[in-house]
Amino acid sequence: MKELLETLVRESRALAPGGACASYIPALAAVDPGLVGLALADGEGHLFEAGDSRVRFSIQSVSKAFALAYVLEERGEDAVFSRVGKEPTGDPFNSIIRLETSRLGKPYNPMINAGAIVVASLLPEAVAGSGGASEPSARAAGLRSFVGRACGRGSGDAVTSDETVYASERGTANRNRSIAWFLKELGLLDGDVEESLEAYFLQCSMLLDAADLARAGSLLAYDGVAPWSGERLLAVRTARIVKSLMATCGLYDGSGEFGVDAGLPAKSGVGGGILAAAKRRCGIGSFGPALDPRGNSVAGTHMLKRLSAELDLFAL
Ligand code: GLN
Secondary structure, X not given: OXXXXXXXXXXXXXXXXXXEOOOOOHHHHHOOOOOOEEEEEEOOOOEEEEXXXXXXXXXXXXXXXXXXXXXXXXXXXXXXXXXXXXXOOOOOOOOOHHHHHOOOOOOOOOOOHHHHHHXXXXXXXXXXXXXXXXXXXXXXXXHHHHHHHHOOOOOOOOOOEOHHHHXXXXXXXXXXXXXXHHHHHOOOOOOOHHHHHHHHHHHHOEEEOHHHHHHHHHHHHOOOEOOOOOOEOOOHHXXXXXXXXHHHHOOHHHHHHHHHHHOOOEEEOOOOEEEEEEOOOEEEEEEOOOEOXXXXXXXXXXXXXXXXXXXXXXOO
């Protein structure tokens, strides 16, 4: 297995210059576009890795899958889906247009920015240890500890957010601000708009590595039971909802093409990460910050397509 992963990393290093790092969040443009990492976590809790699988990066939109799982567990389906739909858009991840033109009256799904900002507004505050923290910080802290558990991190290895990336996005987020204020106008955001945005930027700047994403993918692949401990961390229904929306919307307007070629539920982020789940087989985490025009990792999509073909992981 390790050899296969090494081969795919080698192939992808040759492809990486075919894309460029995201630059609309200025701090992301400073990341080395040649980094490539791949990790696979199997059903027995084993981890296989190659390349830069332990380089931490900001997970950006991969956080949308974690936040959705957490809010579904904490608040239930109605709280989420009364305010966000379950349908793909075929539009870019940061598109605003359908908020006004659609009769749905809410964002199409939780994997685009509009839907994810609504989900971030529903994040519960961390119960303990947040004394004195601002509301968005307390909400992000709750999500970070959930993400730590979902990635099988030890209690001493807490998930952190990248302050530079956070500040960089916060200072340049005119489009997300526009989306959030429009959501407020539609009655979909309770409370302070800036606080919901803060929670969203904090979740996007969480730092994980490909090995973390692989373990979290294996948690989804086994419908909420952690293969490394046998413990149930998510309801079956939660895992299935998240995977279904990953399959249809996880790579935005590239979801259909990726589905045809890789056949896996997956979630990408403009930090270069992708998390994928192969039902009752394994979780896969990839990292490669050079992106295609839709904002998906060039190396990551290549490696996942190849891995799915090599190991026959097609779920669809
Ligand atoms: N934080 C990014 C944004 O809101 C996340 C986008 C992404 O990863 N596709 O624009």
